Structure formats: structure tokens, C-alpha cells
Amino acid sequence: MMHPRTFRVDYDHVTSVVCVVGAGLNVNLNRSAPPGSEFISMKSTATVQYSISPRPRETSHLSPIPLKGNSALLIRMSHASDYENDGKLSIRYYGEKKDVLGSVLLHLTAVEISLDVDADRDGVVEKNNANKGSWKWGSNGHGAILLVNCDSERMFLKKLDSEQDQVSKVSDLKDMSVMVLRTKGPAKLPKGYKLTMHISQGDAESVRVFRARSSGVESNLLQKLFSHFVKEYPLVLSNEVLSQEVPYLGGISEMKFYVEGLRFPDKDFDGLISINLSLLEPIADGLPETPIFTDTAVFRVAPWIMTPNTLQPVEVFVCSTSDNYQFLKGMRNLITKSGYKLKICHEYMNRGDRWMQDELEFGYIDSPHHRFPVVLDSPRDRGLKDFPYDELLGPDFGYVTRVAQREDVSSLDSFGNLEVSPPVTVNGKNYHLGRILIGVAFPTATKGRNMTKVVQDFLWAQKVQEPVALFSDWLVVGHIDEFMSFVPAPDRKGFRLLLASPDAGYKLFRGLQRDGHGQAKLFEGLKDEEQQTVDEILKDKGLAAENNYVQSCIDWNRDVLKRELGLDDEDIIDLPILFKLLMEENDNNKAETELRAVAYYPDMVNMIVLGKNLGIPKPFGPKVNGRCALEVEMCSLMEGLGLSCTFIDDFASYHKQLGEVHCGSNVRREPFDFKWWNLEM
Numbered sequence: 047m048m049h050p051r052t053f054r055v056d057y058d059h060v061t062s063v064v065c066v067v068g069a070g071l072n073v074n075l076n077r078s079a080p081p082g083s084e085f086i087s088m089k090s091t092a093t094v095q096y097s098i099s100p101r102p103r104e105t106s107h108l109s110p111i112p113l114k115g116n117s118a119l120l121i122r123m124s125h126a127s128d129y130e131n132d133g134k135l136s137i138r139y140y141g142e143k144k145d146v147l148g149s150v151l152l153h154l155t156a157v158e159i160s161l162d163v164d165a166d167r168d169g170v171v172e173k174n175n176a177n178k179g180s181w182k183w184g185s186n187g188h189g190a191i192l193l194v195n196c197d198s199e200r201m202f203l204k205k206l207d208s209e210q211d212q213v214s215k216v217s218d219l220k221d222m223s224v225m226v227l228r229t230k231g232p233a234k235l236p237k238g239y240k241l242t243m244h245i246s247q248g249d250a251e252s253v254r255v256f257r258a259r260s261s262g263v264e265s266n267l268l269q270k271l272f273s274h275f276v277k278e279y280p281l282v283l284s285n286e287v288l289s290q291e292v293p294y295l296g297g298i299s300e301m302k303f304y305v306e307g308l309r310f311p312d313k314d315f316d317g318l319i320s321i322n323l324s325l326l327e328p329i330a331d332g333l334p335e336t337p338i339f340t341d342t343a344v345f346r347v348a349p350w351i352m353t354p355n356t357l358q359p360v361e362v363f364v365c366s367t368s369d370n371y372q373f374l375k376g377m378r379n380l381i382t383k384s385g386y387k388l389k390i391c392h393e394y395m396n397r398g399d400r401w402m403q404d405e406l407e408f409g410y411i412d413s414p415h416h417r418f419p420v421v422l423d424s425p426r427d428r429g430l431k432d433f434p435y436d437e438l439l440g441p442d443f444g445y446v447t448r449v450a451q452r453e454d455v456s457s458l459d460s461f462g463n464l465e466v467s468p469p470v471t472v473n474g475k476n477y478h479l480g481r482i483l484i485g486v487a488f489p490t491a492t493k494g495r496n497m498t499k500v501v502q503d504f505l506w507a508q509k510v511q512e513p514v515a516l517f518s519d520w521l522v523v524g525h526i527d528e529f530m531s532f533v534p535a536p537d538r539k540g541f542r543l544l545l546a547s548p549d550a551g552y553k554l555f556r557g558l559q560r561d562g563h564g565q566a567k568l569f570e571g572l573k574d575e576e577q578q579t580v581d582e583i584l585k586d587k588g589l590a591a592e593n594n595y596v597q598s599c600i601d602w603n604r605d606v607l608k609r610e611l612g613l614d615d616e617d618i619i620d621l622p623i624l625f626k627l628l629m630e631e632n633d634n635n636k637a638e639t640e641l642r643a644v645a646y647y648p649d650m651v652n653m654i655v656l657g658k659n660l661g662i663p664k665p666f667g668p669k670v671n672g673r674c675a676l677e678v679e680m681c682s683l684m685e686g687l688g689l690s691c692t693f694i695d696d697f698a699s700y701h702k703q704l705g706e707v708h709c710g711s712n713v714r715r716e717p718f719d720f721k722w723w724n725l726e727m
Contacts, residue, residue: 050120051338054078057139057148062131064239065123066325066339067158067230073119075137080148085110085140088119094133094154095122110140123156126230130155157231159241161323161341163190163223167723169414171226179342181318183727191413191723192253192319192345194307195221196420196444204439208308213256213279217441220416222256222304225343227323233296238328240335243282243303244289249319252309252347255283257292258302279304283321292323307347310446313503317347348411349508350420350446351722352466353715354480355532355655356541361387362656363712365396365430369699373710376694377654377661383692384656391433399429400700401709403527404460406434408714411444412722419714420444425498426460448500456495458485462525462709463497463518466511468532468541469720472612478720481611482511485518485526494519510722514610520599522630522642527708529600530607531651533660535687539617542687543607545600546651547620548593554622554679555580558668566668566675568647572697580668589626589646596625596643619683621651622676644704648697650680652706654713660684663706664693 050070055061055078065071075086075098087110088096099118102111123133133154139147165175165188181189195207199215207218227241235241245253256279282290282303295301311317322342326335362381366374374390381388391402399405407422423434425448439445450459457463467480482505487494496502496519505513518526529546558566564581583589607613624646629639645652648663655661667676674693681691700710 053121055137055150055152057137057150060151060153062153062155062236064155064157064236064325064327064338065121065133067123067126067156069339071121073121075113075117075119076115078150079113079139082141083113083139083147084142085144086113086117087111087138087140088135090135091133093123093125093127093156094135095124096120096135110138110144113139121152121154123154125156126158127154127156127232129232130234130236132232155232155236157235157325158229159323159325159339159341160228161321161343162226162228163343163345164414165190165343167191167414171224173228179320179344181344181346183723183725185724187723189723190223190225190343190345192223192305192307192347193221193411193413193416194310194347194444194446196411196446197221197418197442198439198445199441201440204436206439206445208254208306211254211281211284213304219279219304221418221442222306223345223413223415225255225303225305225321227292227301227303228299229294229296229301230298231294231296235294238335240326241292241294242289242324242326243292244322244324245283246320247288249321250283250285250288252307252315253283253319253321253345254281254306254308255321256280256304256306257282258304305345307345309347310350310504311347311507311509313507315507317349317507317509319345319347321345346723348413349510349722350409350411350422350504351479351508351718352407352409352464352482352511353717354466354468356468356534357715357718359384359386359656360714360716361389362654363389363391363402363714364710365391365393365400365402367393367396367398367400367699370400370696370710373694373696373699373707376692376696377707377711380654380656380659380661380692380694384659386656391430391437395430395433395437397429400703401428401460401462401705402430402712403462403709404525405430406438406712407461407464408712410717412717417717418442418444420446422461423447424459424461425450425455425501427455448498448504450498450500454498456498456524458495458497458518458524459501460523460525462523462527462705464505465526465530465532467611468539470539470611470613472610476726477512478725479511479718479722482513483516483526483530484513485524486515487519488517491519495524509727510725514606516603516606517599520596520643522628522644523704524642525709526603527652528645528649529603529651531653531655531708533655533684533687533689534658539613541617543611543613543618544651545604545618545620546623546625546645546649547600548597548624550620551622551624552584552590552593554675555584555668558670558675559584561670563668563670563675566670568668569666570669572666575697583624589624592627592643593624595627599643621683622679623647623649623651645701645706647676648701649706650676652708654707654711656713658688659690659692661692661694661707661711663701664695664697666697
């Protein structure tokens with residue numbers, strides 16, 4: 047029940063008032079009484095209910111009631127009026143001797159008003175849901191959901207729909223949330239009364255509202271007539287129009303509105319938006335109207351959600367360059383075998399930038415009525431900088447980016463440094479959508495590279511995939527995909543975490559030496575590459591010391607991942623990968639140099655995961671009985687999980703340029719079945 051509003055009356059006057067069904071009028075009887083009043087009596091038509099507080103003692107209904115200092119009259123109307131002033135209530139005031147001192151006559155017009163949204167999140171706008179004005183997480187939660195309209199319905203004029211102040215195509219409406227104004231009452235409101243929709247200045251940056259001129263569901267004919275340019279959806283609210291009168295249609299009516307999200311949750315925006323509908327009452331000519339009733343609908347903007355390796359692939363993206371034919375051949379064979387789509391970004395678009403993983407991250411947004419993929423564009427802005435916007439943005443394919451100051455951008459802002467885990471449970475808390483993983487500088491470092499703050503703020507603000515910070519600044523490139531990956535598994539938690547492990551590498555090489563294969567060579571058959579024997583690698587004490595350092599960095603991350611993802615050692619597989627240290631300039635201070643690590647041979651953890659098929663950098667390890675010992679070990683570890691290994695030659699075109707298969711590819715995947723709004727927060 048809505049809280050009644052205080053209403054003043056004057057004796058010896060006829061007062062007309064509009065009453066909203068469900069919202070009562072509270073009249074202070076003593077304040078409005080003539081001087082010397084001691085008793086009162088009331089009489090009303092059948093549609094008007096009233097009660098007095100404090101409740102008087104039982105008396106004859108014809109007898110006046112004693113008037114007390116705190117006497118209040120609560121007036122309600124049971125249903126909407128058929129015509130103006132069809133409800134009547136009279137109040138009569140009496141003196142000590144029950145002589146009539148004055149009277150009040152109220153003419154009441156009742157209307158039903160409800161601003162309705164899909165508050166129970168089932169895809170249907172229900173009538174007057176009691177929880178429509180608030181948000182609650184969880185499967186038993188409530189609150190309407192709003193998508194950021196970040197795709198582009200117009201193919202030939204690339205522009206985000208959220209950047210246009212009009213509905214350009216009817217198909218754009220499905221990206222918006224429906225809101226319905228339902229009214230019931232007389233054919234028109236009494237003179238001077240009006241309905242106004244309004245938002246706050248703060249919310250105006252995040253939302254826009256359009257109105258459908260025609261009531262009810264749009265016909266197929268209307269959709270055809272206005273498929274290219276729609277004038278039937280005038281703009282109601284925006285950052286320039288915070289309040290606007292909306293028509294009262296009379297009788298039993300519904301008016302449909304379309305609500306459009308303009309920006310994602312971020313550091314300065316919690317994602318919650320309120321839209322208000324108020325009934326305004328005139329006071330007198332030349333004076334402002336006053337709101338006598340307000341209904342509020344609350345929306346939460348849907349977060350951007352990343353997809354982990356364990357979700358089903360949809361399509362794979364790679365670049366074509368003048369020197370990566372061998373890589374493309376291997377990728378094409380793998381993708382064809384796996385049964386997915388391959389999209390190649392050619393050199394006219396990539397401008398020689400082959401690092402598809404680093405430029406963008408695929409995700410999606412979801413609501414009960416619609417969902418679509420959204421690409422997050424990194425601030426690295428190299429040769430591929432136009433690809434996400436120019437080639438991916440389109441109908442039902444959204445785009446979002448975060449712009450950073452150029453001096454703040456480092457290699458850690460490339461999205462090989464941005465991953466997400468499969469769903470995990472940590473200390474009883476379920477992360478049904480996994481947790482975002484980012485690489486940063488070591489916590490105690492006074493200097494070092496970090497992912498830029500605007501990107502980190504954006505990722506944290508999405509809330510549904512609470513980020514975990516890992517230490518990656520020890521690497522030359524500095525990306526977490528250089529030492530970790532996830533693959534699906536049929537048991538335990540449904541996946542395994544793969545970690546690069548120098549210890550596992552040295553263990554494998556010592557085993558080869560023990561078995562008499564010390565003269566087996568790495569890089570055999572590679573042109574212009576100095577071959578190394580197993581004995582030479584094991585004899586190199588400097589290399590061993592460098593790998594001890596690398597192992598300590600990876601072990602630090604191992605402990606963080608076990609703690610933050612709720613993993614046991616049985617959930618982790620160590621891959622035999624060695625590293626070497628290089629003297630590297632500091633991105634933020636070119637005068638400084640630091641020792642940082644790169645993979646000694648192709649980094650097998652930097653793989654592409656396509657269902658049960660893995661595309662792994664061909665390591666060119668020592669051969670035993672004609673087979674690469676590193677490949678044999680990798681197959682042994684993965685095939686136990688039912689995974690198939692395909693080794694792709696990326697040595698010249700990627701490894702030598704400090705990247706591998708994962709760095710040079712990207713995968714758009716199916717969304718989670720789990721709905722983000724069902725998370726218990």
C-alpha cells in the first residue's frame with residue numbers, strides 16, 4: 047500500500063481533487079476546522095472510503111464524532127472514475143452545542159497510474175510489480191534490466207546506436223527495454239493536471255527514453271513502413287531533456303516506452319537508473335504545479351561479460367601478414383577440423399599488426415529480452431586499432447572501449463594480459479561466470495608496468511566476474527597468457543589450469559639425459575637458428591638460475607590462483623617450458639633497463655582452445671626416436687583429459703617476435719547459460 051499524501055481542505059469551499067487508486071489522502075481535520083469546532087460528521091458516495099484516526103468510540107452513524115487535536119481523515123477511492131468528479135465526500139463541523147459551524151465538500155476523481163517494467167525478469171512487463179522500484183540480486187531477486195545500446199543498426203554509416211538521438215530502424219527497439227505506462231480513468235484529467243516523466247541529472251548521462259506514438263504492439267505493416275527511418279518513436283528523456291509531459295490517453299490505456307542504456311557500469315556509475323512518472327496538480331495560475339503522486343521504475347545496466355576457454359567457440363579470428371603463411375595453414379587445418387568459422391583480417395586492415403589477441407577481447411551483454419556479443423577494444427592502438435570498430439561493430443554486435451592517456455599505456459594494456467577463469471567456487475562463494483584475471487606489477491614494486499587504471503576500473507565495475515590481479519611484469523611482453531591457460535576437463539571442476547613450469551622442463555630434459563639422449567637437439571631443422579643439445583642446456587648454470595627466478599614468479603601466481611579460484615594442486619597441470627632473461631627498456635622510462643623473461647622455445651601454454659581441440663605452438667624440442675619429446679609430453683598430459691593436440695609452426699612469424707598462437711588469434715564464444723542477474727552478491 048502506498049503512503050497517503052497530506053491534503054489540505056478549506057471549510058465552506060468545494061474542492062476538486064484527483065486521487066490515485068491505492069494512494070490515499072490524509073486530511074488533518076483539526077487544522078482545517080472552523081474556530082470552536084468540537085464535533086464532525088462525514089458522508090460519501092459508494093466509491094469513496096474513509097476512516098478517522100484515532101478511531102472514535104462506537105456511536106450512531108447519524109451522531110457527530112468528537113473532534114480531537116490529532117484527528118485525521120484518511121480518504122481512498124476503490125477504483126478508477128468513469129468521469130470527472132464522480133466521487134463525493136462531505137465533512138461537517140459542529141460547535142459545542144452541535145450547531146453547524148462550516149462544511150467541506152470534496153469532489154474526487156480517481157485514476158489508476160502504473161509505470162511498469164519487467165521487474166521479475168521473465169521477459170514480460172507485468173502490471174504494477176511491488177518490487178519495480180528497487181534492485182535485488184539472486185534467483186529470488188527483482189529489478190528490471192537495461193542493455194547498453196552499443197551496436198549499430200546502420201551498416202553503411204558506422205555509428206553506435208547509443209550515439210544517435212533517434213530510433214533509426216525498428217530493429218533497434220529489441221536492444222532496448224520496454225516500459226509501459228498503464229492508466230485507467232475518465233476520458234481526460236481535470237483541468238491543469240498532467241503526467242510528467244523525469245530522470246535525475248546524474249542518470250541522464252546513462253539512459254535515454256523513447257515513446258511509441260501508437261499504442262499496443264507495433265504491426266508488421268508499421269515495421270515495414272518505418273524500417274529505414276522511424277519517426278514514430280519521439281525522444282522523451284535524454285541528457286538535454288530531464289523532464290517531459292506525456293499524454294494521458296483516458297479510459298483503459300497503455301503507452302509503450304523504450305529505454306536505452308548509454309554506458310556501462312564504471313567507477314563513477316554503479317549501473318542503477320531510476321525513471322519516474324509523476325502526476326502534477328495545479329495550485330493557481332502563474333504558480334508551479336506540485337507532484338501529488340510519483341511511480342518509479344529502477345533498471346540495472348547489464349554488465350559486459352567475458353567468456354572463458356571452456357565455452358563453445360563460434361568463430362576464430364586471425365591476421366594475414368606477408369610472413370605468416372605457415373601459421374595460417376596450420377590454423378586453417380585446425381579450425382576446419384574443429385568445425386568452426388575462420389575470419390581472416392587481411393593486411394590492408396591490420397597494417398602489419400598480427401596480434402589479434404592483444405587488440406580486443408570478446409564478451410557479451412544479456413537481458414531477459416535480448417543479448418548480443420560486444421567487443422572490448424584495448425587502448426594499445428597499433429595497426430589493428432580500427433578493426434574492432436570498422437569490421438566487428440554492426441547489427442547485434444556491440445563495441446566498447448576505454449580511452450587512456452597515451453603516456454599511461456604499456457604492453458600490459460594488450461589483452462593477452464586479460465583472461466577469465468571458468469566458473470569456480472571459492473570458500474563457499476559461487477562465481478558462476480568465472481573471475482577476470484589481469485596482470486600487473488609486483489605488489490611491492492615502486493616502479494613497473496600496470497594495466498591502465500581506466501581499463502581496470504571498468505573491469506571491476508562490472509561486478510559479476512570479480513577480477514584477480516596476477517604478477518606479469520616479470521615478462522618482457524608482460525601478458526598472463528605467456529604462463530597460463532585453461533582447458534576443459536571431464537572431471538573435478540570441469541577444467542584444468544595449465545601453468546608454464548621451468549621445473550617441469552628441467553625434469554624432462556634430465557630424464558632425456560639420463561636415458562642417453564643428451565645429444566638430442568632443440569631447434570633441429572629450423573633455418574638460421576642455433577641448435578642446442580640437451581646436455582648444453584643442462585650445463586648452462588646461468589640459464590638454470592634465470593629459470594629458478596621465473597619459476598618463483600610463476601609459483602607466486604600459482605598460489606594466488608589457488609587461493610582466488612579455489613583450486614587444488616590436482617586442478618593444475620605443469621607444462622615443460624623454459625625461459626630466458628633479456629635486458630629490456632622500461633616502457634615508462636626508456637632510460638631504465640630491467641631483466642625480463644621470454645620463452646626459450648615456443649611457449650606451449652600460449653595455445654588456442656577450440657572445444658576438445660588444442661592449437662599448440664610447435665616447440666621444436668629434442669627428438670627421440672623421431673618424435674619431439676616436448677610434443678610427446680604435451681600429448682600425454684592433454685590426451686588424458688580427452689583433448690587432441692595439434693602443433694602449429696609459429697616459430698618465425700610469431701615466436702621470434704615474442705608471441706605465439708594465442709597471441710595471434712582470438713575466439714568469439716557462446717555466452718554462459720547462467721544468467722548474471724541470478725548471482726548472489
